[in-house]
Amino acid sequence: MAPPHNPGGPGRERLAPAGWMVRLLGWCAPVLGASLVLTLGSLWILTPTEAWILSRTERIVVIGGLMVVVVGLMICLQVRVYRSARRLQATEQSLRFLSDALLQAHREMEHYRESEQALRDADRSKDEFLATLCHELRNPLAAIDHAGELLIDLDDDQEQREWAVRIIRNQTRQLALLIDDLLDLSRIAKGTLTLNLRPASLAHLVRSAVDAARSFLEDAHQRVVFQISDEPMWVEVDPSRIQQVLINLLSNACRYSDPGKSITISVQASKTEVVFSVKDQGIGIDPALMPRIFGMFIRGDAARDRSPSGLGIGLRLVKLIVERHGGTILARSDGIGHGSEFEIRLPKIASPPHLSTASNPELSATLPRLLLVDDNRPMVEALRLLLQREGHEVRIARTGRDAIEAVAIERPDVILLDLELPDTDGIELAQAIRSNDHSSCPPIIALTGSGRPVDLEGLQQAGIRVLIQKPVRIDELRETLARISREGAGTL
Structure with missing residues (x-):
């Protein structure tokens, strides 16, 4: 591989004076030739006439002709040398260009090799990730399936029943955390991850x-x-x-x-x-x-x-x-x-004046009455039982029409609204609930199990201030409900 061309390198600085000297001598050659012919001719002309056959006038003419011939030859020679130098310079520039092109091709080849290696590493990482993902999904699912089978066969063994329930709960939470991590990475990459910032x-x-x-x-x-x-x-x-x-x-x-x-x-x-x-x-x-x-x-x-x-x-x-x-x-x-x-x-921020580090934000003075709007029967029943054990009064609506009627009749303190209902869009339903009762519309907590980006502007316009991902973590829901109770309805 030829070394890269460096116009300012030491080799070029060393050869430059010699090139200029040759060019100067080349242009001075016709003058020197003419001077040599004139000098010799002058000596010839000044010799006595008797020593030569030609007369002095004839000798002057001969000397003049010789000068013209010599100067012409010198000029022709210089033109040829100049053209050869130009061709040599063009060849040198072509070689330098070729050297630069080869160097650039070498760099691009190295970059291509690095990119190819990076793609191979990424492909290997992808295969390892998919294999690990399958492993991480199958293990909790197997544990849940086995615990479920055990629950079916158990009679009165309360200890084993509690152990099986604990296994199902822990493995379900593990799956939920895994799915949340994958979705959060996707949201961060797309710039759609939202933060509900507060002190x-x-x-x-x-x-x-x-x-x-x-x-x-x-x-x-x-x-x-x-x-x-x-x-x-x-x-x-x-x-x-x-x-x-x-x-x-x-x-x-x-x-x-x-x-x-x-x-x-x-x-x-x-x-x-x-x-x-x-x-x-x-x-x-x-x-x-x-x-x-x-x-x-x-x-x-x-x-x-x-x-x-x-x-x-x-x-x-x-x-x-x-x-x-x-x-x-x-x-x-x-x-x-x-x-x-x-x-x-x-x-770090200053301590908010209305909050105290000694107070427990989990506790609330009163437990709000809830309306749970969702068509997923197993999830709704499980969540209803959990909330009732917390002390909440819970009503269930499975469609948008039932939700509007329940709000008008039951007057809940908080609405838990699934955004993916079978008969209507959750955001449209929230807007309809607010339009039916402007004065005392209860706060709305949106629930979603979709991994697609959520229309945040649409949520705000519909009066939804909190979005919780499914499966709902009871600790997160408990904290949100406690905050609603402290701050008052409609100020979420």
Whole structure:
């Protein structure tokens, strides 16, 4: 491969003076030739006439002719040399152009090889992801199916019945988290992920996340050590998303730690930031993997050997959610066998005057009466029973027409409205309910199980202020209903 052409290189600087010298001598050659002929001719002319046959006049004519011939020959020679130099220069430029073209082709070939390798890696990652996804879906489904079969055959063994129910509940939640993670990645990539930002106590969010993760913490025989500062630590976040981040980090800490080890959760505050971290005593992170730890489908060899579970998308989702909140996340590890720590920093805000860190936002003075509008009978009945156990009075409507009649007759405090009804669109139904009763229309909480982007502007125009993804997490719904009770109907 020829080296790239460098017009300012040292070789060209060294050859340039010699080229100019040759060109100068070439143009001076006719003058020098004419001068030589004139000098010799002058000597010839000045010699005595008797020494030559020709007369002086004839000799002058001969000398003049010789001068013309010599000058002409010199000029012709110089023209030929000049043309040869131009052809040589053109050839040199062509060679340089060819060298540059070959160099560019070499670079493009290297880029093509890198792109081809990247495509092969992406294709291999895709195959591994699909295989892992099938594994992650089949395992919970198998556990749910087996627990269901056990429930059918059980008679009066209350202990085994409770165990089977607990298995079904835990595996269903695992499936829901998996689906939520996949949908959230898609929403973030498309720019359709929405955040319901509001002031929240980070200490309370941390404890709520640990409570939500209590089942798999107990299954893994892990204990949590809290290091939480007593000073107020308020942030403006989407509480459900921050809890999602914490649950993801806790799940990783449990998955890659031995039973009986502790997980330390630290929450501290500075003047401008609130810092919380999740530190485990697990297998740690390979230093070679650290720069890519927040990438897609990244799972280290040690993690693969340790446990086949996990899609390799959790940390990527955590990073994207934290950055959407204006925060940063950092991973630390001293290497394989030395555990790992994930530290998150979020902007700190002043304590809201109407809220107190000592108050429990989960509690509400009164429990609102609910209207559940959904055509999915198994889901509706299960959710109704859960809400009734919480103490709520629940009415059910399965169509848009039934919902309008129930609002007029029952006068619920809050409406839980499915956006995908068989006879009407949920947003249109919400607009119809508001148009029928402008003065005291109850707050509407929208429910959706669709992975398609939601018309946020249409939700706002219909008076819907909260959107909850199915399957509905009772903790998220409980917190939303408690907030409605505190703030008053119609002010959600």
